[in-house]
Amino acid sequence: MSNRDQVLDLKSRLSQAVIGQEAVIDQLLYALLANGHLLLEGLPGLAKTRTIKTLAKNLESEFRRIQFTPDLLPSDITGTEIYVAEAEGDKFQFQPGPIFGNLVLADEINRAPAKAQAALLEAMEERQVTVAGKTHALPELFLVLATQNPIEQEGTYPLPEAQMDRFLLHVFVDYASDDDERKILRLVRGEDAGHATGEAGVVPEQAVLDARREVLAITVSESIERYLVALVAATRRPGDFADSPLAGWIKVGASPRGTLALDRASRACAWLAGRDAVTPADVQAVTHACLRHRIILSYEAEADGVTRDQVLDEVLAQVAVA
Structure with a gap:
């Protein structure tokens, strides 16, 4: 079985366990x-945590969960040095924290104070942690999946824009359709009754690592590169579009990480679809998830109830396909 077939099998298992969230599964x-x-x-109860745990269950990986709370300390994430009386030589040994997993669920990340958030986000960027002057590398397969609740703001610490920028994708999870909700009822009834939902062998970690190398080999033409750059440039220079309301909507545009995210995510999209080159449709499929957390709206846009997705819809409408 090819690497792509194994990833498609993983997608099928996720779709069976998480109903009505196909777009979320694709972005994951x-x-x-x-x-x-x-x-x-x-919102609560929309299977955010279930999606991540199902991925961990069907992928050869070490799953770790960090429940973010206001009293969480950085050492609760990264680990700490502990005194070991029986140790030879150095009596202090490093006790790894939950960040040393392959799939790390950071549940309700906006409930922890800035120091705890920074400890996680530094590990995400550097792929290593430093404790007591010693650097410890994280696993090669390392993916942080953070969740946050958009409606409960009391007792939360919203992520600053610079830290939001560390995430490749920002995905909104919406309600399932009525038909899908009936399927969810039947699925949960079956699970409560102890019926298995397609148990099978897990997808090997090496298959994902090999798939990543194949994704990097996906061709991105010069015209697609120009299209990527033009989309991000439109968020920085919205005044270039005289007949569009973009200039009044955008306060700060996307950083260069936005361009890099579009490039990486569109190649993954093309590979999963079985193409060996990125198309404009691949870029458009990932634009919202790549850029919605990288733009800051103006006061006027927020006052008028304009959403970031509406702004990005306008960007896609204004920027011509190269």
């Missing part, structure tokens, strides 16, 4: 294939 796999991190935002 893009992040996995592009070696980036994912921020899931949605």
Whole structure:
């Protein structure tokens, strides 16, 4: 079985266990294939945690969960040096924290103070942690999947824009359709009755690592490169579009990480679809998830109820396909 077939099998298992969230599953796999991190935002009970735990269950990986709370310390994430009386020589040994997993669920990341958030986000960027002057590398397969609740703001610490920028994708989780909700009822009834939901062998970690190398080999033409850059440039120079309201909507545009995210995620999208080159449709499929957390709206846009997705819809409408 090819690497792509194994990833498609993983997608099928996720779809069987998480009903009505096909777009979320696709974005999750893009992040996995592009070696980036994912921020899931949605109301309680929309299967954010279930999606991540199902991925861990069906992938050869070490799953770790960090429940973010206001009293969480950085050492609760990274680990700490502990005194060991029986140790030879150095009596202090490093006790790894939950960050040393392959799939790390950072649940309700906006409930922890800045120091704890920074400890996690530094590990995400550097792929290592430093404790007591010693550097410890994180696993090669390392993916942080953070969740946050958009409606409960009391007792939360919203992520600063510079830290949001560390996530490759920012995905909104919405309600399932009525038909899908009936399927969810039947699925949960079956699970409560102890019925298995397609148990099978897990996808090997090496298959994902090999798939990532194949994703990197996907061709990105010069015209697609120009299209990527033009989309991000439109968020920085919205005044170039005289007939569009973009200039009044955008206060700060996307950083160069936005361009890199579009490049990586669109290649993952093309690979998963079985193409050997990125198309404009691949770029458009990932634009919202790549850029929605990298732009800051103006006061006027927020006052008028304009959303970031509406702004990006306008960007896609204004920027011509190269």
